[in-house]
Amino acid sequence: MDGEFEAYLSADGVDFGAADASLLRAIAERGSVNAAAAALGRSRARALARLDALEAAFGPLVERRRGGSGGGGSSLTGDAEALLARFERLRAALSGTAGAEETVLYGTVATATGELGYVDTAAGTVRALLVAPEPESPPVARGSRVQVSVRADAVTLHAPDDAPPAGGTSARNRFPGTVAGVDRGEAIVRVAVDVGGDGPLVALVTADSADGLAIEPGRSVVASFKATATRATAVEE
Amino acid sequence: MDGEFEAYLSADGVDFGAADASLLRAIAERGSVNAAAAALGRSRARALARLDALEAAFGPLVERRRGGSGGGGSSLTGDAEALLARFERLRAALSGTAGAEETVLYGTVATATGELGYVDTAAGTVRALLVAPEPESPPVARGSRVQVSVRADAVTLHAPDDAPPAGGTSARNRFPGTVAGVDRGEAIVRVAVDVGGDGPLVALVTADSADGLAIEPGRSVVASFKATATRATAVEE
DNA sequence: CATCGTTGTATCCATGCCGATACAACGCCG
DNA sequence: CGGCGTTGTATCGGCATGGATACAACGATG
Structure with a gap:
């Protein structure tokens, strides 16, 4: 953004x-x-x-x-x-x-259960909050075309062998990928991860975290983020 | 909020x-x-x-x-x-x-390093992004009185024996506490955790996560959230 | 060629917001 | 008691925004 x-x-x-x-x-x-x-x-x-x-x-x-x-x-x-x-x-x-940067993924709502749904995107399936277009509008329905936004500051990076377990009862979205770019500030680092979508998934992490993971271009990482921190909003076809 | x-x-x-x-x-x-x-x-x-x-x-x-x-x-x-x-x-x-609810903790900036700092609050020390009051203003300084806001959707809950390690190089803020209240939606759950501050730390999690942790009032949990997802802004004395 | 329904442009009037200004009221202080 | 500097209230004129309205231009269609 x-x-x-x-x-x-x-x-x-x-x-x-x-x-x-x-x-x-x-x-x-x-x-x-x-x-x-x-x-x-x-x-x-x-x-x-x-x-x-x-x-x-x-x-x-x-x-x-x-x-x-x-x-x-x-x-x-x-x-x-x-x-x-x-x-x-x-x-x-x-x-x-202050970290308002977002990754935007486009996709289609595959399932919707209450406030949550799964969205099929080019990068894979994402679990996200489905946000109604207007306060009084009907919720986003299955089959809807949506944009999924993931704040950079909501993304956690892990070493591949230290990542949260895939599937099961874990509510975290989880994407293995490769570090594509690193921008360093004094104490925070912006990391772009290639997860197989149209563009990178961006994470904003502290310099210690980045150092602890030896973050550099080409490094394999797993990016994860909470479903409740992920929003899907309807877009036009 | x-x-x-x-x-x-x-x-x-x-x-x-x-x-x-x-x-x-x-x-x-x-x-x-x-x-x-x-x-x-x-x-x-x-x-x-x-x-x-x-x-x-x-x-x-x-x-x-x-x-x-x-x-x-x-x-x-x-x-x-x-x-x-x-x-x-x-x-x-x-x-x-869509989870814009926040926990607000008041405190004093103990250290500031670049964009990040540690803030002493009643609930304990919090690592957060220090946000300047105006785009052209000087950054928040050590000793400043600040409000620290933590979005409910940025807070992850863990069972005590499954929580991220305390201290060391972990960049996550980490607070052990007791579940004080649970509000259930269809697919998401708002959990208030007593972490020893003036008010509860609020987390927004999926129903599966809450069930997996057997969340109920009185349950011991550890709440964690990223430093880069946490903002400190100056307030008047 | 006339009709249709759109866009393009202009004008009028009403409303709201704003700065400048003026008079009135207040309570401390010398 | 007069002066001071504030708040309270009212008025004026200017500007911006907005709806209503009208004339002009456009290009397909019958």
Whole structure:
């Protein structure tokens, strides 16, 4: 997955986004809506109105005081801190530097049992969560054409003789393959594994793990990932 | 993580969201912008203008023909299909029914090495990716107060005598604990594990895995999750 | 050639959001 | 009591977005 994202937390038709987070942070930092708005190049009236709208949807976020020492001021509530923390987690989950890279495999749903199904792909059969296109939509059905996404950070690499057992009751997807490429960061390593599909299966592992497995191009490995960490969504034919 | 989300794919200042996806899908289904707009209760002029804007940012999405058999019509390009697939993956990654639930642990960064660090939490030391607050911000520093989020779908459960080895070169975070609660779906199971922190560590596993481990309240288990699947983001004191 | 139903383009009006601005109220402080 | 700097509220004008509408162009079809 490449490109950029914007994400919002939603409640009662109000979307909390990056501009709102900036406003709350500026209030915390400067202690007043007036100074925060000025620092962000926004009008105070609009900032106050936006806070009213956000509070109607997300609960009390800013305690505001007029008069008194310093002329008045504002501070964040605990609810605001929690909301900011939630927003940060959402951003972190999506941010490109935090392992949002995915391997995408195309295939057809072979069996569907409740929320889980098996998908036949070029790389082999994958067990995955079947995600409905819309919250109220019918679930993905057997025979549907789907894309299966596997996050790089959900993939574990094993030496061939140290891998989880194939088949049986193990719920892990398991693919033997050959290391095709290695990109090293300071403490994390991106490993591309050729598992016989159209493109490589990508794993994001720590440098210790990579070293412990002596990861290098040409090395045989087994890649595994949880069924519940794997999503299948419908695509057009 | 609870509540609702809205997510957008961004390029060149244009955000592709649910309404845009609905428009493209309606075009594919009805074969014309006119019919699609009418079906969605939108004006044709605005729909066409929106397509122009989207195409300026994301590339050619709709092939439009005027005159001819049927009076003309429109169809999606391959780029549009790929964009829709990407948007579906984004939605699936965030959707509540697909395992986006997280355990959040608060703690302090003890060591930081490149992108990875160790965080001291009430449940014990966690190895995690340190996510900068903003793309251009300095990384999270040692001593920082952080929230550590662990997705339920990233947590693997093991019987105590079958768990990965503690310490050494293993890159997996590892927490022995006791099953505190079990919620069963048709094919997946949400398991809350008491690991000694403020709240339970939540795991989303398949029903076979849960059965294989004889998961029930009171059962001793070991929960493990990858360092690269674990994110630490800064929070206020 | 006229008709049909599409796309292409332009215009109008309504609504919502936004910054700038102004007046009012508040409570501390000198 | 006046001054200060904040919050509270209201108004104005500008801009963006959106639906409704209208005219023009296109190419197959009868």
